[in-house]
Amino acid sequence: MKKLFAPVMVVLVVAVLVAAGGCAGVGQSGPVATDAVSIETSSFSPPAIVVKVGDTVTWTNRDSRVHNVTGDGFDSGTIYPNATFTHVFESSGEAAYYDRYLPSLTGKVSVQ
Numbered sequence: 001m002k003k004l005f006a007p008v009m010v011v012l013v014v015a016v017l018v019a020a021g022g023c024a025g026v027g028q029s030g031p032v033a034t035d036a037v038s039i040e041t042s043s044f045s046p047p048a049i050v051v052k053v054g055d056t057v058t059w060t061n062r063d064s065r066v067h068n069v070t071g072d073g074f075d076s077g078t079i080y081p082n083a084t085f086t087h088v089f090e091s092s093g094e095a096a097y098y099d100r101y102l103p104s105l106t107g108k109v110s111v112q
Contacts (some may be wrong), residue, residue, distance in 0.1 A: 031110050036060070039067045039079070039099075044107035051089055051111055058086045067105075071097030 031048035035055050038045045040062045051057060059069050061079040069076040069085055072095060076085035089095065089111040099105040 031108065037107065038062050042067075042102055042105060044099075044105060047106070048108045048110070051109060053092055053111055054088065054090065055111075056086050056088045057109060058084050060084045066101060068100040069097050069107075070100050071095045071109075075100075 031050045032046040033050045034046065035049070035051055035057050037049060037057065037059045039059060042063060042065070044059075049057065059076065059079065061067050061081055061083055064081055066081070067079050069079065069087075074087045074095075074097075076087075079085050089109060092111045095109040095111065097107050097109070
């Protein structure tokens with residue numbers, strides 16, 4: 001009986017955190033309306049955003065390593081820790097992007 005207690009408690013704690021929204025990114029559905037993206041712990045946060053035509057999006061590297069933001073028609077070059085990159089989205093559509101240094105790191109901007 002004792003061997004089952006710890007795994008059951010872990011499952012219950014995770015379930016409570018997810019239900020309460022306590023785990024970043026878990027349970028999020030769809031893009032977030034914002035014009036700011038943080039790069040932290042080798043991830044884009046939020047990974048998907050919604051902006052309006054003409055909006056400027058700012059990516060801030062809050063990680064300890066260099067990153068990059070590359071999409072169709074834009075490339076940040078190297079973004080050093082604590083530095084930013086901005087891009088103006090001038091037409092509607094979806095712009096997928098990734099980090100050239102960490103290609104599995106991806107994000108998306110939906111422009112309305």
